[in-house]
Amino acid sequence: MISKIINGKKIAKKIQKKLKKKILKRKMNKLIIPKLAVLLIGDNESSKIYIKNKKIACKKIGIISKTYTFPQKILEIDIIKKIKKLNTNKSIHGILVQLPLPKKINTLKVLREISYKKDVDGFHPLNIGLLCQRNPNLRACTPLGIMTLLKKYKIKIQGINALIIGASNIVGRPMMLELLLAGCTTTIAHRFTKNLYQYIKNADLIVIAIGKANFLKGKWIKEGAIIIDVGINRLKNGKIVGDADFNSIYKKASYITPVPGGVGPMTVTSLLKNTIYICEKYHDR
Ligand code: NAD
Numbered sequence: 001m002i003s004k005i006i007n008g009k010k011i012a013k014k015i016q017k018k019l020k021k022k023i024l025k026r027k028m029n030k031l032i033i034p035k036l037a038v039l040l041i042g043d044n045e046s047s048k049i050y051i052k053n054k055k056i057a058c059k060k061i062g063i064i065s066k067t068y069t070f071p072q073k074i075l076e077i078d079i080i081k082k083i084k085k086l087n088t089n090k091s092i093h094g095i096l097v098q099l100p101l102p103k104k105i106n107t108l109k110v111l112r113e114i115s116y117k118k119d120v121d122g123f124h125p126l127n128i129g130l131l132c133q134r135n136p137n138l139r140a141c142t143p144l145g146i147m148t149l150l151k152k153y154k155i156k157i158q159g160i161n162a163l164i165i166g167a168s169n170i171v172g173r174p175m176m177l178e179l180l181l182a183g184c185t186t187t188i189a190h191r192f193t194k195n196l197y198q199y200i201k202n203a204d205l206i207v208i209a210i211g212k213a214n215f216l217k218g219k220w221i222k223e224g225a226i227i228i229d230v231g232i233n234r235l236k237n238g239k240i241v242g243d244a245d246f247n248s249i250y251k252k253a254s255y256i257t258p259v260p261g262g263v264g265p266m267t268v269t270s271l272l273k274n275t276i277y278i279c280e281k282y283h284d285r
Contacts, residue, residue, distance in 0.1 A: 001224060003249065003256040004153075008145070011152050012265035016061055019272050023062035032283055034275045035064040036094040036120065037086050041079060042072040042102045051098055057268045063275055066092075076105045080113050087115040093283065094120035094275040099170065108169075117282050120274045123170065131177045137281075138274055140174035145266025146207060146228055147178050155226060155255060158183035163203035165189045165196070165216070165243075171209040171230055179205070208243040218248030226255045230263050 026033060036058060040051050051067060058065040068082065079097075086092050095118045101107050116126040122140040130137045150157060162184035166172040176188045187199055200206065200220045208216050209230035221227065231243030242259030249256055257263050 001254065002251060003227075003253040006149055006153055006228075006255055006257045006262055008149060008257060008262040008265045009260075011149060012145075012269040015148070015269050016057070016272065019269075019276060020061040022276060026279070027062070032093070032279055033062065033064055034093050034279045035066070035091055036096060036275050037089075037092045038065055038067045039070065039079070039082065039095070039097045040067055041070045041074060041098070041105070044098075044100065047098045047100070054096070054268055054271060057272060058275075061272055063272060072102050074102075076110065079105065079110055083110070083113045087113075087118060092118065093278045094118050096120050096271070118278060120271055120278065121170075122174065122274065128174060128177070131174060131181065134181055136181070138277065139178070139270070140170060141270035141274065142171050142209075142230060142263060142267045143175040143178045144270040144273070146175065146230075146263060147182065148270070149228075149257070149263070149266055150182075150226075153255065157205060157226075159185070160204035161185050161187070161202055162205040162207070163187045163189060163199050164207045164209070165200075166207075166209035166211075166230070168209065172207075175207050175209070179207070206244075210243050212243055213241050214243070214245040216244040216249065218245065218250070218252045221249060221252055223252055224254040225252070227253045227257070228263065229257050229259050232259065232264065 038051055040047060055065050086095050095114045097110060111123045114124060116124040119127050119138050122138040127138045131139060162179045164172050164175050167188050167190040172188060176186050180186045189196055189199055197220055201222055203225060205226040207228040211231055213233035227244050227249055229242035229244040233241050235241060240260050
């Protein structure tokens, strides 16, 4: 079997085109134009690149974005003060705190301070809780992007065995909730999981997000499994690869997302979608 490659780049482009039209229509109807506040704390080089890309994507479709930068040494209390100000600022609709934060800052505490109505990343406990109760509101961007891809490719997942490898707050856990909501029988594995291979071989769908280059091998997976690769790993030669070993999986899986060009572009697209959703849900009359 040769896998069908899920082209996230193409789907993202199509969706972003529609979102751009939506914003143009809002302008014509004199509705508010979505505005996103982005908080960059510290000097993580990857964060700077991610923010740059998010800003470009916003600009392309007509979302206004404003970046607030803070030094590595900023106190937690000062970040929270800024978030509180942005929460009450009526001209700001979405707030994004770029992760990871410097070690001395309590990430969960900071994310909790963002109003759940401006929570474009979908990490607020209330939004995660709503997803857990089968009543999603703002949804975490990477899992939402993956669900959109599965839908666009008309991949039927109700009732199948889904395995999520990686249990982080930003990918694995919300991903598990999304797949559960979609009717999968879900298993979540992490660094303490024993006999990971037993779970892998029984999985019809695997979402892998562990940050380990080419970890998942074709010989471990079930024939015809759907493989969604979230990982972004830079090799010594500069090449970007995922957590799944594309070459060995390609001949065995039914579908696979490439890295780059699979999940990544969908994460940014979800962010844009969420920002517009906030305006529609909380600001339009
Ligand atoms: P993380 O480090 O916060 O979490 C990694 C998870 O993997 C943990 O739950 C850990 O227990 C688990 N894990 C590690 N080694 C394992 C092993 N050998 N077997 C089973 N589980 C193991 O990582 P994260 O923030 O969730 O990111 C994971 C990867 O996804 C990274 O490469 C990151 O760059 C990438 N990422 C990509 C996107 C995107 O849009 N494509 C978005 C977010 C993260």
